[in-house]
Amino acid sequence: MPRFAYVNGRYVRHADAAVSIEDRGLVFGDAVYEVCQVQRGFIVDLTRHLDRLDRSLGEIRIRAPMSRAALVGILREVLRRNRVVNGMVYLQISRGVARRDHVFPSPEVRASLIVTAKSLNPAINAAKYAAGIKAVTVPDNRWGRVDIKTVGLLSNVLARQQAKEAGAQEAIFVDRDGKVTEGGATNLWIVDKAGMLVTRPADHAILQGITRTTVMDVAGKLGIAVEERRFSVTEMLEAREVFITGATTICLPVVAIDGQSIANGHPGMTAQKIRDAFFAVAEKTVI
Incomplete structure (x- = not known):
């Protein structure tokens, strides 16, 4: 079964997923992330993970690319498309795509969002x-x-x-x-x-x-x-x-x-x- 990912508004095959070579997460590590456990068909401690995500975004002054409700919907859809019952879901938000310069892009650009998921074997x-x-x-x-x-x-x-x-x-x-x-x-x-x-x-x-x-x-x-x-x-x-x-x-x-x-x-x-x-x-x- 092929894996799927979400990248900036599109659900794509994992093997075809790509970001711009000028994404600041790639160029500077100017990005934050979260990893949530999935167990028995549930996302574990999702509220706390998203609260920490909000804090991380605030600390490095990145504006969230969407509402929390919309983000949760994407997480669920990526998990469903990958048929994950036990495993993990990964999300990463970067400051976005801009010409390479250490200072923040001006005017501000939209933050980039990547979501992936995979199954893990509980026996391991x-x-x-x-x-x-x-x-x-x-x-x-x-x-x-x-x-x-x-x-x-x-x-x-x-x-x-x-x-x-x-x-x-x-x-x-x-x-x-x-x-x-x-x-x-x-x-x-x-x-x-x-x-x-x-x-x-x-x-x-x-x-x-x-x-x-x-x-x-x-x-x-x-x-x-x-x-x-x-x-x-x-x-x-x-x-x-x-x-x-x-x-x-x-x-x-x-x-x-x-x-x-x-x-x-x-x-x-x-x-x-x-x-x-x-x-x-x-x-x-x-x-």
């Missing part, structure tokens, strides 16, 4: 949940506003490639003070030696993940206390559990970092409890 994540993943630490050399979900992800790309070459599946960024920030494409959590669930505060140094926010809701429902504070690599390595959260991974255990096993080297119970309760707590929007 299930296998990762059962075994856990490995990670490596890398220096956090990203720009100072990673709280804005822009497409400028070169540092993340290089970090994840470094992880892959080390036989790991995620990179964990560490700031100049030796404190953990987040994963290359995920937020990071530990269960410390006292049994407290800990994650870094959502300041400018990390992206305030939508799954991260919903995990806090889930933890509250389960009676699990959450502490937002900075923590060191040493504390992470000595933790009872380490796990990452993201839209397409939900709550994924990390069982080894830099070649050192976390606790007994097996996935922990906290991550499993949160994952098992996640879908019941998360917002679900029917396709």
Whole structure:
């Protein structure tokens, strides 16, 4: 079955989708994006994703190309055309097409919108949940506003490639003070030696993940206390559990970092409890 995409007003075959060579997202990375999980025929946490999209657009001063209702209609149509029941939907908004110049186009041009979707096999994540993943630490050399979900992800790309070459599946960024920030494409959590669930505060140094926010809701429902504070690599390595959260991974255990096993080297119970309760707590929007 062919895949389909939406590009600036048209639904086209994925293989035929194209943008202008002067689109500012291509030339400057002058664009923001969102990724939503699709599970059992529902878009997960759509309202929170679109709220964050609005914030990102506001932070870099891009005018939304359409209303939220119209955007939701496009997301649903792309998912329907691709027959996605379990998978993901990706949307990207750039400042638009204009002659190459660092300053904003004047007069203002219409923002560009791309939407794609694909199916994912739930069994693949299930296998990762059962075994856990490995990670490596890398220096956090990203720009100072990673709280804005822009497409400028070169540092993340290089970090994840470094992880892959080390036989790991995620990179964990560490700031100049030796404190953990987040994963290359995920937020990071530990269960410390006292049994407290800990994650870094959502300041400018990390992206305030939508799954991260919903995990806090889930933890509250389960009676699990959450502490937002900075923590060191040493504390992470000595933790009872380490796990990452993201839209397409939900709550994924990390069982080894830099070649050192976390606790007994097996996935922990906290991550499993949160994952098992996640879908019941998360917002679900029917396709």
